Amino acid sequence: MRSAKDFFRPLAVGAPAPLTEIPARPSRAIHFFDPSNPKMAAKVPDMVGTVDVLLGNLEDAVKADNKAAAREGLVRIAKETDFGATQLWTRVNSLDSPWGLDDLTTLVTEIGDVLDVVMVPKVEGAEDIHYVDRLLAQLEAKAGLTRPVLVHAILETARGVANVEEICAASPRMQGISLGPADLAADRRMKTTRVGGGHPGYLVRQDPADGSAEAIESPSRAVYQQDLWHYTISRMVDACVMNGIYPYYGPFGDIADVVACEDQFRNAFLLGCVGAWSLHPKQVAIASRVFSPTADDVAHARRVVAAFEEMGGDGTGAVMLDGKMEDDASLKQCLVMVRLADQLAEVDPTLKELYAS
Numbered sequence: 001m002r003s004a005k006d007f008f009r010p011l012a013v014g015a016p017a018p019l020t021e022i023p024a025r026p027s028r029a030i031h032f033f034d035p036s037n038p039k040m041a042a043k044v045p046d047m048v049g050t051v052d053v054l055l056g057n058l059e060d061a062v063k064a065d066n067k068a069a070a071r072e073g074l075v076r077i078a079k080e081t082d083f084g085a086t087q088l089w090t091r092v093n094s095l096d097s098p099w100g101l102d103d104l105t106t107l108v109t110e111i112g113d114v115l116d117v118v119m120v121p122k123v124e125g126a127e128d129i130h131y132v133d134r135l136l137a138q139l140e141a142k143a144g145l146t147r148p149v150l151v152h153a154i155l156e157t158a159r160g161v162a163n164v165e166e167i168c169a170a171s172p173r174m175q176g177i178s179l180g181p182a183d184l185a186a187d188r189r190m191k192t193t194r195v196g197g198g199h200p201g202y203l204v205r206q207d208p209a210d211g212s213a214e215a216i217e218s219p220s221r222a223v224y225q226q227d228l229w230h231y232t233i234s235r236m237v238d239a240c241v242m243n244g245i246y247p248y249y250g251p252f253g254d255i256a257d258v259v260a261c262e263d264q265f266r267n268a269f270l271l272g273c274v275g276a277w278s279l280h281p282k283q284v285a286i287a288s289r290v291f292s293p294t295a296d297d298v299a300h301a302r303r304v305v306a307a308f309e310e311m312g313g314d315g316t317g318a319v320m321l322d323g324k325m326e327d328d329a330s331l332k333q334c335l336v337m338v339r340l341a342d343q344l345a346e347v348d349p350t351l352k353e354l355y356a357s
């Protein structure tokens with residue numbers, strides 16, 4: 001671990017200075033596309049401005065034979081497209097794969113000036129981030145970049161989850177963390193076969209009415225499906241917040257089940273995540289909607305803030321609104337909501353209007 005004094009020093013001569021604060025840019029939907037797939041690639045220019053983040057995926061879901069074409073395709077798309085306020089991210093191949101090094105070398109030297117964030121899969125500990133950190137600094141210096149490329153890690157192994165706090169703290173480049181539920185499930189030997197979401201077998205059942213066999217076996221005992229990801233997401237949120245970076249729910253693989261996708265995204269939003277992945281164009285609207293507070297919540301938050309301003313504006317004390325006690329701590333929650341609404345209103349004219357009314 002570097003000392004606090006040299007944590008923010010560039011790791012290569014000529015590399016840009018690391019950021020001391022990670023900007024809170026809207027990233028409600030991180031939309032994945034395969035740059036080697038002509039149909040998907042053709043849709044990218046039209047998606048600019050409709051989604052917060054476009055991510056050229058080079059890792060899983062891209063066939064081994066297409067890895068080089070995906071890398072080259074992303075370079076071409078990045079050079080030919082004006083991304084405006086939409087961020088451009090990539091997910092490179094894992095550090096132990098035959099492609100990870102070439103991905104980083106090519107992308108940073110060719111399009112490092114337009115690439116905002118590099119997502120690194122299967123991160124297991126701080127040592128993976130330290131490796132990427134130094135390499136990126138060398139490549140940035142070589143390319144003459146003036147701002148650092150940020151790093152986002154995916155939690156996809158039990159060891160990664162066990163080390164999530166040290167991963168978040170490993171570099172000033174760390175922008176955030178996403179849950180990788182499919183690889184994580186396999187690594188943990190969970191008995192699921194899905195990409196994210198719940199499972200009907202993971203449940204609790206209402207107590208029987210009495211101890212009789214009839215009551216125990218009764219089909220009318222209610223069952224409540226539980227969230228397989230609650231522990232991991234909560235731990236990830238705390239690790240991110242503790243280090244001033246951003247947590248994201250990852251993918252929801254059942255593209256057809258838009259309702260459960262929305263539920264899973266909302267759980268993550270309520271727990272503190274700032275966004276989720278979109279694997280198919282129809283998931284963009286779901287993530288963008290869910291990770292934007294509702295007009296009612298924003299209006300309520302503003303009423304609480306206004307009530308405290310009337311009380312002298314130092315954020316202390318207690319007040320009754322609609323039969324509910326509001327105090328210093330509920331004010332802080334309301335300020336989280338109001339700040340997010342203001343930030344989103346700056347980039348989204350529809351939300352600007354919605355939050356103003």
Ligand SMILES: CC(C)(COP(=O)(O)OP(=O)(O)OC[C@H]1O[C@@H](n2cnc3c(N)ncnc32)[C@H](O)[C@@H]1OP(=O)(O)O)[C@@H](O)C(=O)NCCC(=O)NCCSC(=O)C[C@](C)(O)C(=O)O
Pocket residue numbers: 031032033034039040041043057060061154156179180181182183184195196250251255278279280281
């Ligand atoms: C699911 C698939 C195969 C269905 O693809 P499809 O073509 O069968 O679907 P469709 O409904 O027929 O598509 C309609 C149109 O939309 C296009 N389209 C479809 N998807 C996209 C897209 N993403 N971006 C842009 N365009 C897209 C598609 O090409 C088609 O175009 P057309 O109308 O011209 O014929 C396809 O959507 C896809 O490949 N999506 C991306 C999958 C992906 O990136 N997976 C990796 C992330 S999840 C992960 O890695 C796990 C994790 C974190 O690592 C871990 O948990 O461990």
Ligand SMILES: [Mg+2]
Pocket residue numbers: 060121156180182183
């Ligand atoms: Mg994975």
